[in-house]
Amino acid sequence: MLNDFLSALGTTLMSPWGLMLAVLGTVLGVVLGAMPGISSTMALAILLPISFSMDPHLAILFLLAVFVASVYGGSISAILINIPGTPGAIVTQLDGYPMARSGRAGEALTFALVSSTLGGLIGLLVLVLVAPMLAAAAMEFRSPEFTAVAVFGLVLLAYASPGSTIRGMMVGGLGLLCGMMGFDSLTDIPRFTFDSPVLEGGIELVPLCVGLFGFAEVMKNIGTAGRSYTKSVMPAIGRLWPPMKELLGQWKTMLRGSFIGASVGAIPAAGSAIAVAIAYAQEVRFSKRPDEFGKGVTEGVVAPESANSSSIGGTLIPMMTLGIPGDAITAVLMGSLLIHGLRPGPELFANNPEFVSGVYSSFFLALILTLVIGLLLMRWVAWVTRIPSHILLVVIAVLCVVGSFAIRNTMSDVYIMLAFGLIGYLLNLFRLPAAPLAFGLILGPLLEENLRRSLILGRGSWDIFINSPIALTLLLMSLGAILLPLVAPWFVRLRDDLRRTYPTLGRRRR
Amino acid sequence: MSKSTENAGRENKAQTSPVLDLAVGAFFAIICAAGWSSVLSGKRLMASLDAGLDPGAGFLPVLVLGLLSLGAALILIKGCFRLVTGRTDGYGMESADHPAAVSLLLSMIALCAGVAVIGFLPATFVFSAAWTAWLSWRRTGRLARALVSGLILSVLLCAFLYVTFVSVLKVPIG
Numbered sequence: 001m002l003n004d005f006l007s008a009l010g011t012t013l014m015s016p017w018g019l020m021l022a023v024l025g026t027v028l029g030v031v032l033g034a035m036p037g038i039s040s041t042m043a044l045a046i047l048l049p050i051s052f053s054m055d056p057h058l059a060i061l062f063l064l065a066v067f068v069a070s071v072y073g074g075s076i077s078a079i080l081i082n083i084p085g086t087p088g089a090i091v092t093q094l095d096g097y098p099m100a101r102s103g104r105a106g107e108a109l110t111f112a113l114v115s116s117t118l119g120g121l122i123g124l125l126v127l128v129l130v131a132p133m134l135a136a137a138a139m140e141f142r143s144p145e146f147t148a149v150a151v152f153g154l155v156l157l158a159y160a161s162p163g164s165t166i167r168g169m170m171v172g173g174l175g176l177l178c179g180m181m182g183f184d185s186l187t188d189i190p191r192f193t194f195d196s197p198v199l200e201g202g203i204e205l206v207p208l209c210v211g212l213f214g215f216a217e218v219m220k221n222i223g224t225a226g227r228s229y230t231k232s233v234m235p236a237i238g239r240l241w242p243p244m245k246e247l248l249g250q251w252k253t254m255l256r257g258s259f260i261g262a263s264v265g266a267i268p269a270a271g272s273a274i275a276v277a278i279a280y281a282q283e284v285r286f287s288k289r290p291d292e293f294g295k296g297v298t299e300g301v302v303a304p305e306s307a308n309s310s311s312i313g314g315t316l317i318p319m320m321t322l323g324i325p326g327d328a329i330t331a332v333l334m335g336s337l338l339i340h341g342l343r344p345g346p347e348l349f350a351n352n353p354e355f356v357s358g359v360y361s362s363f364f365l366a367l368i369l370t371l372v373i374g375l376l377l378m379r380w381v382a383w384v385t386r387i388p389s390h391i392l393l394v395v396i397a398v399l400c401v402v403g404s405f406a407i408r409n410t411m412s413d414v415y416i417m418l419a420f421g422l423i424g425y426l427l428n429l430f431r432l433p434a435a436p437l438a439f440g441l442i443l444g445p446l447l448e449e450n451l452r453r454s455l456i457l458g459r460g461s462w463d464i465f466i467n468s469p470i471a472l473t474l475l476l477m478s479l480g481a482i483l484l485p486l487v488a489p490w491f492v493r494l495r496d497d498l499r500r501t502y503p504t505l506g507r508r509r510r
Numbered sequence: 511m512s513k514s515t516e517n518a519g520r521e522n523k524a525q526t527s528p529v530l531d532l533a534v535g536a537f538f539a540i541i542c543a544a545g546w547s548s549v550l551s552g553k554r555l556m557a558s559l560d561a562g563l564d565p566g567a568g569f570l571p572v573l574v575l576g577l578l579s580l581g582a583a584l585i586l587i588k589g590c591f592r593l594v595t596g597r598t599d600g601y602g603m604e605s606a607d608h609p610a611a612v613s614l615l616l617s618m619i620a621l622c623a624g625v626a627v628i629g630f631l632p633a634t635f636v637f638s639a640a641w642t643a644w645l646s647w648r649r650t651g652r653l654a655r656a657l658v659s660g661l662i663l664s665v666l667l668c669a670f671l672y673v674t675f676v677s678v679l680k681v682p683i684g
Contacts, residue, residue, distance in 0.1 A: 223607020390645035
């Protein structure tokens with residue numbers, strides 16, 4: 001394991017092209033992440049097409065560099081102008097901005113960068129330790145278990161997505177339908193093609209992601225971009241390095257945040273936003289001065305940033321081992337692997353272990369480069385938060401078109417991207433989560449192939465799912481996740497009624 | 511810029527307004543109608559449902575469409591019921607500048623059409639110059655400055671696309 005990791009790292013370090021791509025990815029990630037309104041998902045989606053012509057190892061190196069760096073980049077605008085660059089940095093601003101206002105902007109950025117690096121390293125460690133074990137266990141899975149994994153993944157992804165669970169699952173169902181478009185792989189029967197040559201080839205994940213997470217954002221924001229604006233007051237960066245004693249004194253906070261981030265990140269769809277919220281809340285609970293949180297305490301920056309970065313390793317676990325994207329960002333990453341003919345899952349570990357080691361080493365290199373480049377750019381990167389949003393939006397719109405075209409050099413993908421941009425816009429308008437659509441497209445083929453194979457193996461009987469303890473457990477958990485939001489309001493109402501009827505019920509005995 | 515699409519509905523754990531319910535129900539109902547029309551008109555697809563042990567290519571589409579239709583119907587019924595009973599509270603639709611969004615979508619379609627006529631880079635030049643100039647003018651109110659910024663951005667963007675996609679990545683957009 002360690003030998004493979006070091007060998008993959010050495011190969012990357014010896015390759016000037018690889019190093020250059022990693023540096024370029026890191027710089028782009030920091031800059032894009034720092035721009036308010038450009039999430040890590042959007043940054044990856046618009047840069048994904050650049051990786052198409054690369055070797056798979058270099059492509060994943062470039063994209064992981066963008067991913068890791070954009071996670072740190074998101075904290076820059078959160079600290080400097082009180083606008084989180086990425087959803088994961090939403091909690092960092094609570095204490096980061098007050099720190100900046102009190103003349104400690106440089107120190108807050110350094111705390112964010114160092115804790116982000118340490119958190120990322122712990123996330124990587126968790127990934128390296130857990131992923132092979134989970135992949136080995138998943139190697140024992142057969143079609144019924146994979147069917148149940150796909151169902152469970154889809155339900156869990158919809159459950160953890162914002163908004164109503166049932167509506168999230170319906171958007172996931174829409175994604176499943178999108179995944180069925182084109183010719184059926186077993187029987188060659190056309191499905192949902194509407195006699196259109198554009199749809200006969202099916203829907204690729206990349207134009208869907210570019211449309212859903214890139215173009216939909218542009219459509220949503222274009223109306224406000226050109227309006228008059230008020231310039232944010234940017235505080236002076238000041239001193240970069242905090243006293244070493246203060247930095248080293250944060251080790252407990254960093255470790256707590258990192259383990260929370262890695263654990264929460266490993267739950268499909270929980271994502272970094274939930275991880276940082278939990279890490280921050282825990283830090284307030286552990287603190288001896290909880291009243292000072294929100295007024296510029298260092299722990300308020302360190303805990304969420306550690307969790308934010310360590311959640312990357314966590315989200316990669318279900319993606320790498322089971323082929324279930326941990327969140328929208330890993331869905332985009334998965335799109336890149338699929339483009340290169342690599343399907344994440346247990347077989348990737350068995351058939352392509354050198355690629356898996358390459359992912360680990362790329363992740364490690366991305367973290368180190370983010371630390372180095374983050375420190376070098378710290379004084380200058382602040383200006384990117386001042387780029388007018390209307391210029392950004394026009395550039396992103398054009399990149400969405402060119403990027404979609406570059407997948408197969410056909411305008412069909414551009415039209416598909418535009419269609420999903422419109423769907424993404426409508427989903428936002430209707431307050432529906434967009435990510436389950438991508439999850440449905442990814443998990444659809446896995447679900448259908450294994451469901452049909454299971455039913456063939458079971459000679460048409462559904463008992464095959466009951467006879468497998470793993471499949472049965474996962475299906476029951478899925479059912480529980482579906483039913484919970486339906487029955488929870490009844491229980492709450494019943495509890496309230498009981499309390500009204502019996503006022504002494506539930507009171508603590510003195 | 512507002513919150514990202516991937517986080518849409520983050521605050522939507524509370525009750526939704528009947529208008530939003532009806533809109534969501536109608537959205538899924540339209541998709542289901544299109545899906546059913548495609549499935550039911552596909553004779554080979556429907557015939558695959560009786561193909562022996564394999565549940566067939568039509569099995570999952572029918573199952574998913576059935577569940578989606580049920581969900582859409584329930585949301586529509588909920589919306590109608592709340593509207594009739596006068597319970598109109600709850601979150602409405604997300605606010606957005608629809609004319610600007612539709613204009614952008616139409617201009618993107620025009621860009622795609624323009625690619626076939628004048629080529630990728632010239633079409634992109636026209637698109638980016640027009641949008642940047644318009645947005646800059648709306649932002650500053652200075653026409654000359656807006657036109658210049660539109661021209662500069664378009665030239666830089668086309669140069670970037672040429673170098674990155676045509677020269678380095680060999681994507682045929684030149």
